[in-house]
Amino acid sequence: MTPKRRRLWLLVGSLAVLGVAATLVLTALNDNLVFFYSPSQVAEKSIPPERRFRLGGLVEMGSVKKNGPETRFTVTDTHKTISVVYRGLLPDLFREGQGVIAEGSLGPDGVFVAREVLAKHDENYMPPEVAKAIKDAGQWKERK
Amino acid sequence: MIPELGHFALILALAVALVQGTLPLVGAARGDGRLMALGSTAALTQALLVVVAFAALTQAYVTSDFSVANVVANSHSAKPLVYKISGVWGNHEGSMLLWALILAVFGAAVAVFGANLPDTLRARVLAIQALIGVGFLAFLLFTSNPFERLSPAPADGNGLNPLLQDPGLAFHPPLLYLGYVGFSVTYAFAIAALLEGRVDPAWARWVRPWTLAAWCFLTLGIALGSWWAYYILGWGGFWFWDPVENASLMPWLAGTALLHSAIVVEKRDALKSWTVLLAILAFSLSLLGTFLVRSGVLTSVHAFAQDPARGLYILAFLLTVTGGGLALYAWRAPKLTSSGLFQPVSREGALILNNLLLCTLAATVLLGTLYPLFLDLLTGNKVSVGPPFFNATFVPICAPLFAALCVGPFLGWKRAELWPALQQLRVAFLVAVVAAIVAAVAIDSRSTLAAVAFGFGVWLIVGSLVEFVGRLRLGRAPWAESLRRLRATPRASLGMTISHAALGVVVLGAVATGAWHLEVIQTLKPGEKTRIASYDITLVRVDNVQGPNYVAERATLAVTVGGRPFTVLEPERRLFTVQRRQVAETAIHSNGFRDLYAALGEGDRNGWVVRLYLNPLAPWIWLGAALCAFGGFVSLSDRRLRIGAPSRRPAVQAAE
Numbered sequence: 001m002t003p004k005r006r007r008l009w010l011l012v013g014s015l016a017v018l019g020v021a022a023t024l025v026l027t028a029l030n031d032n033l034v035f036f037y038s039p040s041q042v043a044e045k046s047i048p049p050e051r052r053f054r055l056g057g058l059v060e061m062g063s064v065k066k067n068g069p070e071t072r073f074t075v076t077d078t079h080k081t082i083s084v085v086y087r088g089l090l091p092d093l094f095r096e097g098q099g100v101i102a103e104g105s106l107g108p109d110g111v112f113v114a115r116e117v118l119a120k121h122d123e124n125y126m127p128p129e130v131a132k133a134i135k136d137a138g139q140w141k142e143r144k
Numbered sequence: 145m146i147p148e149l150g151h152f153a154l155i156l157a158l159a160v161a162l163v164q165g166t167l168p169l170v171g172a173a174r175g176d177g178r179l180m181a182l183g184s185t186a187a188l189t190q191a192l193l194v195v196v197a198f199a200a201l202t203q204a205y206v207t208s209d210f211s212v213a214n215v216v217a218n219s220h221s222a223k224p225l226v227y228k229i230s231g232v233w234g235n236h237e238g239s240m241l242l243w244a245l246i247l248a249v250f251g252a253a254v255a256v257f258g259a260n261l262p263d264t265l266r267a268r269v270l271a272i273q274a275l276i277g278v279g280f281l282a283f284l285l286f287t288s289n290p291f292e293r294l295s296p297a298p299a300d301g302n303g304l305n306p307l308l309q310d311p312g313l314a315f316h317p318p319l320l321y322l323g324y325v326g327f328s329v330t331y332a333f334a335i336a337a338l339l340e341g342r343v344d345p346a347w348a349r350w351v352r353p354w355t356l357a358a359w360c361f362l363t364l365g366i367a368l369g370s371w372w373a374y375y376i377l378g379w380g381g382f383w384f385w386d387p388v389e390n391a392s393l394m395p396w397l398a399g400t401a402l403l404h405s406a407i408v409v410e411k412r413d414a415l416k417s418w419t420v421l422l423a424i425l426a427f428s429l430s431l432l433g434t435f436l437v438r439s440g441v442l443t444s445v446h447a448f449a450q451d452p453a454r455g456l457y458i459l460a461f462l463l464t465v466t467g468g469g470l471a472l473y474a475w476r477a478p479k480l481t482s483s484g485l486f487q488p489v490s491r492e493g494a495l496i497l498n499n500l501l502l503c504t505l506a507a508t509v510l511l512g513t514l515y516p517l518f519l520d521l522l523t524g525n526k527v528s529v530g531p532p533f534f535n536a537t538f539v540p541i542c543a544p545l546f547a548a549l550c551v552g553p554f555l556g557w558k559r560a561e562l563w564p565a566l567q568q569l570r571v572a573f574l575v576a577v578v579a580a581i582v583a584a585v586a587i588d589s590r591s592t593l594a595a596v597a598f599g600f601g602v603w604l605i606v607g608s609l610v611e612f613v614g615r616l617r618l619g620r621a622p623w624a625e626s627l628r629r630l631r632a633t634p635r636a637s638l639g640m641t642i643s644h645a646a647l648g649v650v651v652l653g654a655v656a657t658g659a660w661h662l663e664v665i666q667t668l669k670p671g672e673k674t675r676i677a678s679y680d681i682t683l684v685r686v687d688n689v690q691g692p693n694y695v696a697e698r699a700t701l702a703v704t705v706g707g708r709p710f711t712v713l714e715p716e717r718r719l720f721t722v723q724r725r726q727v728a729e730t731a732i733h734s735n736g737f738r739d740l741y742a743a744l745g746e747g748d749r750n751g752w753v754v755r756l757y758l759n760p761l762a763p764w765i766w767l768g769a770a771l772c773a774f775g776g777f778v779s780l781s782d783r784r785l786r787i788g789a790p791s792r793r794p795a796v797q798a799a800e
Contacts, residue, residue, distance in 0.1 A: 006485070006486070006488070009488050010496065013488075013496075013497070013500065014500055017500050017501065017504055018504065020541075021504045021507070021508060021537070021541060024508075024536060024537045024540055024541070025508060025511060025512075025537050027536070028532070028533045028536035028537045029515065029529070029533065031532070031536070032529065032530065032532035032533040032536060033527050033529065033533075034527060034528045034529070034530055035525060035526065035527050036525075036526035036527060036528060037526075054526075054528055066746070066748065066750075068667040068750060068751070068753075069665045069666060069667050069745075069753050087665070088665055088755070089665065089728075089743060089745040089753055089755045090745070090746070103528075103530075132526070
């Protein structure tokens with residue numbers, strides 16, 4: 001086999017693999033992209049139930065109610081709020097007044113059913129999306 | 145006094161690194177032996193100085209010197225000694241100092257073990273290594289000085305992030321950094337080769353031990369991190385496709401590809417410019433990982449509070465290293481001509497396929513990791529790309545990789561027949577198919593995909609062993625003959641078999657845990673019981689216990705099987721008093737084939753939330769990863785790498 005033929009083979013092979021990979025990536029991105037919304041954005045858009053997305057904001061003070069393994073709380077961006085129900089173990093840094101990101105979908109009653117509540121390793125850390133959501137609602141105060 | 149000494153040592157190290165990064169290059173260009181010899185001396189001096197700086201910071205931590213701002217922010221006098229020491233790298237400044245330390249030590253190692261390298265190559269490698277060092281030392285001194293003083297000194301510190309106060313995480317960063325930084329040596333060799341305009345089998349042989357060592361450490365580092373996430377986060381999972389995890393996976397994939405393509409350069413004098421490119425990319429991806437972790441541009445469960453200015457510096461550094469490397473590559477690589485010809489069906493062909501697939505995997509992970517960033521920049525939409533994306537892309541691309549992995553070692557160099565190779569793998573194929581069917585029928589008929597993946601795991605193990613057995617002619621030749629062949633087997637082949645089979649072990653563990661785990665979340669009052677599989681679990685009581693720097697609630701869970709006592713699990717919820725932070729301490733009972741895993745949640749009048757998992761084959765994930773790295777170390781001990789690598793042969797002769 002001449003070097004030229006070999007290079008052609010290589011090229012064809014690489015293109016085939018890359019093509020398959022690109023197809024996989026594009027379909028996967030189409031189906032599995034999880035958007036991030038703040039409570040205000042949820043109120044503006046009509047998000048179909050079952051559509052998975054991430055909800056971010058602050059856990060409203062005094063809103064956390066526990067009933068066995070089920071927890072209900074309200075997420076706020078200081079402008080709009082949305083009720084969340086979560087069944088499972090909450091991360092250790094979940095606290096009222098702290099930033100939170102929950103992944104799940106809206107139930108038929110408009111309550112956000114969280115399948116996952118994300119934990120942070122650092123309590124001073126504010127998820128950038130949450131900070132932006134609160135800024136957009138015009139209520140951001142720079143912390144020292 | 146001692147912190148100032150450390151600071152001063154760092155400044156001196158920067159000066160030495162500047163000298164080491166310039167004069168030997170000039171020497172190599174002019175053929176000046178004295179300037180070139182300077183490289184080795186400077187590398188040793190620089191390493192010594194950084195060791196002094198690191199020791200000074202460690203001393204400040206061990207003695208709880210609260211006049212040092214870094215110690216105040218990350219340590220506390222009540223902390224156990226081991227976490228005082230691990231606290232040194234459990235923060236931004238310290239971890240960057242650790243990075244600089246490992247970088248300098250690798251440089252010194254090249255100077256010590258590189259005695260048989262040609263003078264110009266050694267001088268250039270050391271110079272490039274020093275230039276990378278300059279970048280990190282300047283970063284430390286100008287943006288993240290770990291020795292900054294605080295006046296007046298507070299009475300006590302703020303303590304280390306409690307999640308990091310764990311033996312698994314204490315050693316996770318050093319191992320990971322040994323891997324990341326190890327690729328800097330490979331990078332330096334690649335750049336030096338481009339400067340020389342020459343890559344040949346001898347070059348590949350010199351690069352191989354460094355790549356292999358870096359790869360082994362990276363494997364161990366990733367495994368340790370995953371193990372830590374498994375038992376401390378209390379979610380029962382071991383891999384979350386989190387950006388920070390992906391950041392360590394990408395250099396691993398590129399490094400694995402590099403490891404394989406370097407074999408082709410060494411044995412067949414082909415794939416040269418591709419190998420050099422991979423060496424540049426592997427280190428660039430390591431730096432990218434650091435940038436992603438340190439800059440906080442991506443939302444991650446691992447996110448620490450960050451400083452954008454530092455992120456910007458690392459980004460600029462990343463662009464210099466990658467851009468500079470690639471520009472040099474574009475300019476010089478056309479000079480690297482390959483002489484080895486081969487057919488598509490051959491060992492070379494199989495290794496090219498391996499590289500193609502591994503790089504596609506790395507590209508997929510890169511895309512999934514950075515896509516949210518691009519979309520945010522372009523449209524302002526905030527998105528996250530989670531496990532479903534990676535399951536739909538990464539996993540399917542693994543299938544041809546695993547399928548081909550067992551076939552490759554049966555193919556000869558240059559030209560081979562596919563059919564005889566496949567025939568030798570008949571047994572492995574049959575065993576794998578049977579395993580997949582058994583898994584589909586007996587364990588879980590809902591997930592065909594998991595059963596197929598399970599079959600792949602078995603295929604990897606049996607296929608690798610079949611090759612090894614065939615090599616020894618086990619059963620076909622007298623025992624003495626097989627034993628003789630075992631002794632004669634190069635360590636590199638032995639390492640290959642171990643690592644390939646170990647990958648199968650990891651796959652089995654990951655598939656079984658991911659697809660077939662059981663989960664029970666329940667609120668229990670003392671005395672109440674629940675059941676997972678055949679295990680009856682009773683919450684006996686919850687006690688308050690006092691630790692060295694935390695108070696904890698400890699649940700006692702009595703586990704019985706068929707009424708007979710089996711074991712007692714004691715998961716805890718620890719409240720670290722200094723930081724007022726709650727951390728779960730899971731309890732795991734492992735018998736090597738499955739983990740019974742318990743995490744304790746919050747409790748009130750209505751009882752305690754208890755989360756239970758039964759994870760089949762979970763220990764195999766880390767056992768396999770450790771075995772994989774062990775295979776790498778076995779290969780590293782190969783005679784031809786240990787005993788003075790040969791002097792450079794003329795390129796023509798190397799083509800054979």
